Amino acid sequence: MVSVLACAALVGGCSRAISGIPTTLGGYSTTDVAGLPAANGPSGPKEGAPESPLKVEGTDNGAMDKLARNAVADIDAYWTATFPKAFPGKRFEPVKRLVSYDSAGPGVQLCRENTAGVVNAFYCSSEDFVAWDRGTLLPQLNNSFGPMAVVTVLAHEMGHAVQHRAGTVTSNDQVIVLEQQADCFAGAYFRHVAEGSSEYFRVSTGQGLNEVMGVLNFIRDSPGDSDFRDGNAHGSAFDRVTAFQYGFSEGPQRCAKMDFNDVQNRTTLFQAWKPIQKADTDLPVDQQSLDAVEKSLRAVFRDTGAEPPKIVTEPKGCGSQRPTSPASYCPNTNTISLDMSALQKIARPPNKDAAATGYGDFAAYAQVASRYALAVQKAAGLPLDDEQTGLRTACMVGAWSGLLVEDPIGQRNPVGNLRIVPDDIDEGVSALLGEKSLIAANVNGDQVPVGFARVEAFRIGVQEGLAPCSTKYGA
Ligand SMILES: [Zn+2]
Incomplete structure (x- = not known):
């Protein structure tokens, strides 16, 4: 201040x-989470959930890769069912490849970048694949916030795949618009999980969603680093949680409406009133x-x-x-x-x-x-x-x-x-x-x-x- x-x-x-x-939809009471009952309870992989047979390149078949693979399978199932309703006349196709790497191991060339030291998960739009660092990023998220943190990050990356398939972004859009929309699509998927409709996962609307929002807070842009016009802005914690809540409360159609004006009107990566140390x-x-x-x-x-x-x-x-x-x-x-x-x-x-x-x-x-x-x-x-x-x-x-x-x-x-x-x-x-x-x-x-x-x-x-x-x- x-x-x-x-x-x-x-x-x-x-x-x-x-x-x-415009006001958001949904109920506003302490017993209601955007129309769902507020409840605490278990969050994470469902007991007895199947093991997805999806192919993951480079996998070590460890626990993190299994979690990530099941997450992508579940997110695929959600979008396969939701996509034609949200974007009439269009069908959802799964991404072409899934790639696991270890940022601490020998680098491999992915999306024209060497993965050595790259603690990240990303969607490569030019080659249509999703990749993740099983060595550092996924264990860090899992240990700090629980397994649904890994699902959160993959739901975000798959959100980028969704936006390219739906045509809700263009090559002229600012990074912040793409990122906000991906967070919003992740929120839409998490509603499906919170409703109990996911085959692989469950999340409680109380502590469970709290942890998911904690992840978005954790991966926010460093304060003061950039304002929203910058090419690298992903959003403040406020922006990221807002986009997630829009998707959770109002569904993919709300996400599709996101454009530069929408983001500009509500981002808190505003320019400070004067340059301040x-x-x-x-x-x-x-x-x-x-x-x-x-x-x-x-x-x-x-x-x-x-x-x-x-x-x-x-x-x-x-x-x-x-x-x-x-x-x-x-x-x-x-x-x-x-x-x-x-x-x-x-x-x-x-x-x-x-x-x-x-x-x-x-x-x-x-x-x-x-x-x-x-x-x-x-x-x-x-x-x-x-x-x-x-x-x-x-x-x-x-x-x-x-x-x-x-x-x-x-x-x-x-x-x-x-x-x-x-x-x-x-x-x-x-x-x-x-x-x-x-x-x-x-x-x-x-x-x-x-x-x-x-x-x-x-x-x-x-x-x-x-x-x-x-x-x-x-x-
Ligand atoms: Zn992103």
Whole structure:
């Protein structure tokens, strides 16, 4: 996040109307995942599933290749059945070859590239084949996220095969459009698995999909590296999860509609409002930053008419109300009390290698914003502890975030003097995929149990602003 001290000129000249983005389909409740019941349960290969006879070149016949082969067989079966309905008059043909290689072994020539050291999985469009690194990438995904992570990556690569067969992309399309569409097609396939229709795999709509979204978060573009116009952009975590959710909720037809404009209107790989040094984009958790955050919350929620809550930096009792960490909202006194050291821990920059790692500054301030959103809900007469409270809260935190973007998502005007940089929203996504965030939690700190719903509510707020937070997630 960046605090902007003198930005009257920047903000003054751009009063455009709020333009609506079409709403997504599906249910919006804590017991519903895009129309499917929310449930935890086993995810992974089905017991007693067959071994696919598909031929894999270069295979070592190990566990990773078997998993990948069964995944491709299952994805083939899905597209064989779905393709003619989604793209009338067309038939799905499996890819010409499947190739396994070991990035740590002797290199082989694939798609005009030597595979030595190439920790990747890819679709080669010029020769119509899918290849994967069984030595490093697949075991890494499997060990970090479970077997469905391998299926996720192959569903994405097969999504590229689908787009070339369906003709939903042209050679002029930007990489980001191709990548977003492949994530979307992967989401469409995962709905079929979540519905229980897959021969080989199952995935729970709770923890199972949470892990799949965790994979997309893990393979996101490094923050600040590129904006979406760059030739190598694959999407932020927000973009990738969004595309996956579109495919899951609305099916392949939604994916087919993806083009440059569609992506441009919602990507969070936007250009930062001015060139900023990476080191300058994390606000320390201190009184000065907190004042800037409070001002921005007041500005964003001013039109709701809610009386702004007091924000204090020491613990405050609240009768019988259970306190929550790192921020606690007391409805009776309309006060938010903060645990600054807990906030500072969350604000540590994410670092996969460090023992004590946080989510980044935005994730910390989003916890504060979530308690502010409770004050707004209280003023509107909404319950603070029912099933929907956490979703409304995530949506409102998303709406606040979306209004801090200088390069406006959905052509909205930025509000106040605080701006976010492209990786801030991904810090929010990471925190939402975790177990202990308040961003999608009610006044008692109970987080909405289903990650898909948490991320979806936040995303809708980012994309559409405040209005749907009460209409879609009404009490
Ligand atoms: Zn791709």
